[in-house]
Amino acid sequence: MVCQVELICIGNELLIGKTLNTNAHWLSKRITSLGCIVRRTTVVRDEISEIVASTREAIARKPDFIIITGGLGPTFDDMTLEGVAKALSRKLEMNDEALEMLRERYAEFTKMGRIKDSNLTEYRLKMARLPQGARPIHNPVGTAPGVTIHENSTTILVLPGVPQEMEAIFEASIIHLLRDKSDGLFYVERSLQVLGVVESSLAALIDRVMLEYPAIYIKSHPIGSEPEVHIELHLTTSSRNKEGAEEEISKAMEKIQVLISQKGGRTGFV
Amino acid sequence: MVCQVELICIGNELLIGKTLNTNAHWLSKRITSLGCIVRRTTVVRDEISEIVASTREAIARKPDFIIITGGLGPTFDDMTLEGVAKALSRKLEMNDEALEMLRERYAEFTKMGRIKDSNLTEYRLKMARLPQGARPIHNPVGTAPGVTIHENSTTILVLPGVPQEMEAIFEASIIHLLRDKSDGLFYVERSLQVLGVVESSLAALIDRVMLEYPAIYIKSHPIGSEPEVHIELHLTTSSRNKEGAEEEISKAMEKIQVLISQKGGRTGFV
Structure with missing residues (x-):
């Protein structure tokens, strides 16, 4: 079973x-490259009821990980931990390890x-x-620590919304947690630009x-607007055998290029 | 009651x-500027079960509008209408008006x-x-028509995922539908850049x-990374009285600037 991840992004x-x-x-790009699948992303407002509902709904779908971003800071509208606690029917309590992290940072x-x-005011x-x-979880860049919570078979990871802090x-x-669950899968992708064939003919x-290549998933993306429109074909596959996957995706690429050229279209790589 | 909108975006x-x-x-920017509120955005994969589940969940929350983007095209992975039909327990049927739109376009x-x-193949x-x-709904730019469906008190609008087509x-x-439901509300926003005061002090x-100004909502957004970090304050309000709202937001801006300068911080507009 491929490692399943859901994202919840909080913020008006x-x-x-x-x-x-x-x-x-x-996050979607990084998680996918680590061999996991992002099943769903949910974006909700800075409201307790919205955080509670979206967290409970995600837990009910039993993903391996729920990554929640945003709402960890010191202002009134930062209410993610309160919402998550409520969703899990747990109390909020002063955490000594987190307190020490804040003390050091200030x-x-x-x-x-x-x-x-460096007074630890109520806001801090x-x-x-x-x-x-x-x-x-130690925040190497900013103030608010990240948070890990285990609930049934799901690990909930709460990260700050500031991109530099979230990424750090x-x-x-986080990477090693996902890699441990990713079951050794490699994700391989290729793109091909197509001109002169409309999507309904492709x-x-x-x-x-x-x-012919059932392990390869091919999606077409129209790019630009008329009359310069062209189609990007995006080929993807996941496999424990990286070289085998690359060979397979190359064969599928060649095949579709031949078919496109027979239809009078042109192709180019990106 | 303010007009409530949910977005569902479909696409791996x-x-x-x-x-x-x-x-x-x-969409969020346009909908907000028209005086409506985007309650939630859900992003799901190109899978029937995901489209059905996310559509049913959104309908159960009874928003005025659900705007669904993506998955309207001719390829195998375009399955939004099939998913929406299933979510509503309705059948898919050939629509003469849509057929005429396609015929003209091809x-x-x-x-x-x-x-x-211009043959209307099975894909078309x-x-x-x-x-x-x-x-x-007539698509002024591309091929696939948009779709309107009424379900209980909710209007479901399905739009193509290609940005130019969706926007057109x-x-x-779509604008007039939202404006009719927006109850004459105006949305007013202002930004203020803050340097020299950390978020936990703000x-x-x-x-x-x-x-002091309960109609004004103020959010702080840390920008950049240490040591050049600064905070953007974003003030927003909605009101039927646009001039009154602008006056109120100006007063709140002045007030917070005074407080920040008393704390030794600097501010500037954007």
Whole structure:
């Protein structure tokens, strides 16, 4: 069974169109390259009821991992941990390890002259209150620690929404968790640009090649607008045998290029 | 009651990190500017079971609109209409109006020399098979018509995933539907850049200003990475009285600038 991941992104800024969801894009690319599958991404507002509902729904689908981004900071609208705790019917409690992480970080900021005092105000302490049974994850870049929680067979990973912090925690502390569950799968992809054949004519050619190479998934993506429109074909496969997969995808590429040229189309690699 | 909208984006390319979800971003911005609220965005794979589940879940939350993008084309992985029909327990049936739209479009393509014949092959006919009771929406740019379906109190709008086509249909045929439901609300936003105060110190100032101006929502967004990090404050409000809202947001901006400068921080507009 391939490792299944769901993403939940929390933040009004994503739903008012202020912020482009580059976190979901970055995570999806990294997770896929590690041999896991992102099943679904859900984006919800900074509201407890929305966080509770989306977390419970994801847990009910039993993925191996749920990665939640956003809402870990010190402001009133940062309510992810409260929502996740509620979704799991756990209490929030002061976590000593997280508290120590915050203490060190604010002491460092004071030393650097970035803040006047390192007092752990109520706003700062909030970031150390984790759901019962959770563990903090070191944040190499910012203040708020990430959080790991185990619930049934699912590992919930909560990461900050600031891209630099999310990416740093992922690279330092999440990759090995996914790799351990990825079952040794390699993900291989290729792209081919097609000109001179419309998508509705390509459809039959894609069907033929996928019938001959059932392990290869081929998707067509129209690019640009008329009259310069062209189609990008994207071929993907996952396999424990990386070289075998690369050979197979190359054969499928050759086959579809021949069929396209027979239809009067032109192709080029990217 | 403010007009509630949910987005469902369909496509493996979004969940493997190949394509950045600019459709959700563009739609969220436009919908918000029209005085409606995007409650949630769900991204699922090109699988019938995923389309059925996400559509049913969204309908159960009773939004005014569900806008579904992607999976309307001629290829095997375009299965949105089949999934939506199944979610609504309706049959797919040949729609005469949609058939006429396709016939015209392929005749035009043939005339332009883009395709050799305008035959409505099985791949092309697929785009005219709509759920029972649905109506096609003219696509000013591409081939696949958009689709409108009414289900209880929710209007489901299905749009192509190609950004140019999705945007063209939205501008031509969707805007007035949202505006009619938006209850005359205007959305007003302002941004303020803050340097020299960390987010955990800003938190208390935000609380004070939001207490004084309860109609104004203030979010802080850390930008960049250490040591050049700064915070963007984003102030938003919705009101039937646009001038009143602009006045209120200006007052809240002034107030928070004063508080930030008292804390030793600097601010600038964007």
